[in-house]
Amino acid sequence: MLAESIIRIGRPIKNGNMPCREKIALLTDNLSPNCKNFFRHVLLVEVAETELRLQQMELGNVVKTEKNKEDFEVDGKSSTAFPIFYPNGGNPLHAQGIYALPCYLLYDPHIKALGTVEEFKKEFLLPRLQSTLHYREWPAAKKKLLADRVAALLAAKAAELITEEKQLGILMLYDATLPVFQQRAECLDNDANLLLIGESQLYPGHYLYLDGEKTLKNIGLAKFYEAAELGKEQNAVSTFTNRVEDEVVSIYNKSWLWLSPTWDMPRSIYWADNEWTKGIKIDAESYASYFYGVNFLKEIQVPVSSAVLKEMFAPVTSVEAKKNMKASSFEAIYGIPLVLPLTDGDSQQRFAKYRRMLQKENKKQSDSDLHLELLAGLNKKIIPEFSDEHRLTILYYSGDLSRGNMHIRAMIEDVIPSVASRIEKIVDALVKVETGEIQDAFSVPRTDVYKTKTLPALLANAFGPGYIWETLQAVLHKEPLRTARLRLTTARRLNELANKEEYWQMAQELVFFYSFLYFLQRYEAEILEKQGGVNILADWNDFRSLYGQGKLELKHLASVEQLGFAAGLLLKQFSNSYYQKTGKDFVKQRVMKFGSKLTPEMIWKNGLLRCEELAQQWSMKLAANFRPVLAETLLGFLACQAKLVPEKDAFMTAFWSGYLLYKADKKNENGGSDNE
Incomplete structure (x- = not known):
């Protein structure tokens, strides 16, 4: 409760x-x-x-x-x-x-x-x-x-x-x-x-x-009497102490209108206006603690920034729709972190940490402090180090608290502090190091990527706004994540941009894609203690090296993802030579006709199968690595033919990755030269 x-x-x-x-x-x-x-x-x-x-x-x-x-x-x-x-x-x-x-x-x-x-x-x-x-x-x-x-x-x-x-x-x-x-x-x-x-x-x-102690006592009494306006009983059992108390009242509080007397929903039709104690009865001592608690929460609550809200709730399957969404288009959402012990003890230590949370200049003082802006999108909010004998709850709500018009968006309970700390370190490494290296690989300038700067933004862009609370809870509770929806949304965005030939923006989408895979790989390894299953960008380096040497073989193309990556490298290499001969974009002219949605079958039959024919027709001088890899890749298509449709999103994401990552090698081990 x-x-x-x-x-x-x-x-x-x-x-x-x-x-x-x-x-x-x-x-x-x-x-x-x-x-x-x-x-x-x-x-x-x-x-x-x-x-x-x-x-x-x-x-x-x-x-x-x-x-x-x-x-x-x-x-x-x-x-x-x-x-x-x-x-x-x-x-x-x-x-x-x-x-x-x-x-x-x-x-x-x-x-x-x-x-x-x-x-x-x-x-x-x-x-x-x-x-x-x-x-x-x-x-x-x-x-x-x-x-x-x-x-x-x-x-x-x-x-x-x-x-x-x-x-x-x-x-x-x-x-x-x-x-x-x-x-x-x-x-x-x-x-x-x-x-x-x-x-x-x-x-x-x-x-x-003004006598401070007596004033505090009066404030407590005044609020207790206010609550009694919606119900009071003598010699009744308190919901919270489970003991008979001299007097109990409703839990109504004008400072914290989570329970408003104007609401019809929480109250039974059989209760009178002053019979709310039929639901919850609270004694004077518990009510005083409740009043301190709600005012503490009011002080530490922070809004989720408008930039993070846009990343969390803008549509992710359409790049154009997201561009046209303004940060001010989204209803404000507030977040409240609650830290509770598993057992009631050591209250003075908790008081010291709660007091620090009230400080306006709430800065990180040690590596064990939790940075809730990274973890939960809560602007500039730091939680002091708590042991695993405590649990963190994050409450998100929207609406106007002062009018009792609130809607609880999510309540993520029982987060283990050490787990949250390890997840924070993964997100921090992603933001500070990995995303920049991925940008370098795709030859885009190093800039802030708002999609990856917080965990909620990362998850929302990967899975869509409809899954944000579910996936955020899953991560903070050490539950597995599946990549099928990530590949679906990425493939749709890439297809939309490919039709407009916005290759720079496509590279940005892939920067996010591989940033998320980096997070997921470390999450599985360090939090779930599970090895393998996710290929990050660095894992493709050996694959690209074998490609450049012409040593990619059928055994290297066992998965649809590997096949798509190889197809992307091949078509980009061939397209460079084709452009030098014709001045036209091979993929746009020959493969992806009339702005259609590119599919694995079109890449195979309209693209790779025609490469040798067109190379002969235009007397192209292709590097020595091209034909051996092309032959192995065509065999790979035959072997994986049944999986191309069910796994098309994985294929297309890998294809555009290879296409945009390709860099011409002037020399390779086979002695040929790349004249692109």
Whole structure:
């Protein structure tokens, strides 16, 4: 169950020694880009028994961006003393959920209404006071009196606070009767628990603080009470502890709308709106861990880059269709890595690694760290080294989390860290070394090949977007891969490009093909511990050497793939000589007529069988290696005739490989010369 995994992740963070300031920043939306402009107008109202004081603050600075535009940069340290939650769904102008303390977001209509006492009190203050911990238990008359006093103060200052442009802000009521607030006669900058709000206006020389521990407790209670709105039970068995608990509630959470009250699907038709506990019951302690866990996941989730999405989901059987797809054509997909122990223990060690995952500058520090951009397409995401007593889960989803409108694309569970690390090293070697050497072999410039830069892109281009999640899961779970679909898609792309005579692009397709085979060969050898079965580009070197010497024999042409490679070398060698005599492309004119789809039979009967006839007709001087290899290859066609149609994709891919890899040898061991 995903919820149980989230609880197990959240527990060491909740119980760890992370400072209160960092925990509050994690659980709230104070550092969210959506909220930065709220801190431009912070209204702090000090509430005493007989007096009120207002002070306006700006918690940050206006800075210049790279494009020379103005932007507001929040002071992260000061802003944490004003915990806020950004509304997810619903009308943000209305009170939502339960407030842990009297700290409320002000939208422009709220600020513009400051001058109207009754409207501001009725539409803004009273609904929020009624939904705030501590104030909820107050008598209605007492809440109304507080609202009257605050609304009157703000109305008196409205002319100074309201401007014509759009404004966002925060209103905090510093009520000394509430346990979350503390007052001191000295400025305690280094106190780990007390967060400085500001200097008191009611008591000059005194400083106002937010008690971090009590604030965290209040936040947990507020979220627990929010969940109770969709169901609660007394003395019931918790789904997660399997024990009778004093109180259990639904697992609903406004910060993580995987379970939205607006959905009809997850809820039985026999449940009332407040009976979600009939599905899942969660106790207070587990819910607190769950809340830490979901906020941790929100922080570490990253989008799959648009360039990777294009490689993952653009059509692969048509080169032209893929060219015309824009990176912006694809719905955003987010990835979340979860690392869990097989047994619950060593929580402090996990906490240290989870904390490192929260760092914004998440850089690889050792070879054992996992680079999830290579492995999973997760942009700049690093997972610290975990032992094989842990398991990695990667969750992909699309949609808008803030609206509860998500679609889980894939959940790849139980990935062994050491297996993922070895796969990462294979992909890394492919990107940094092998692809460049393959480009050299096909005489194309060394450039980045986006198809091979990440494992999801590699698999999607090999098998097609419809197979991406299935094959990604297979690789990360040490399951075998088959090459039939790879050869099918490659052969189709090569045929499309051959009809347009786009030989440079054909070489690029083969660069990808042999890059994937390199990955597959190492994957089978190092992960599956299986030898043989896949021929990478380097394996053809001896074959090409024998060809150049005219020593290829029937025993070297036992497979359809070997036969196709030899046919490609032969037709390219012959085509060079034919072009010198006629000025025409032999394959285009004689073999592949009228833009038709080239087949093994056409190569055999329209191409190779006519070579000797045309060589005599045009008095061609062919190198000494050509005729001996041609004779052996024609015999190979007769021997493999029954396999040409079933294995045509393997044949055609190998044919174009040989055709585009051929390089003329000026001399060979038979003493002939190649006059092409």
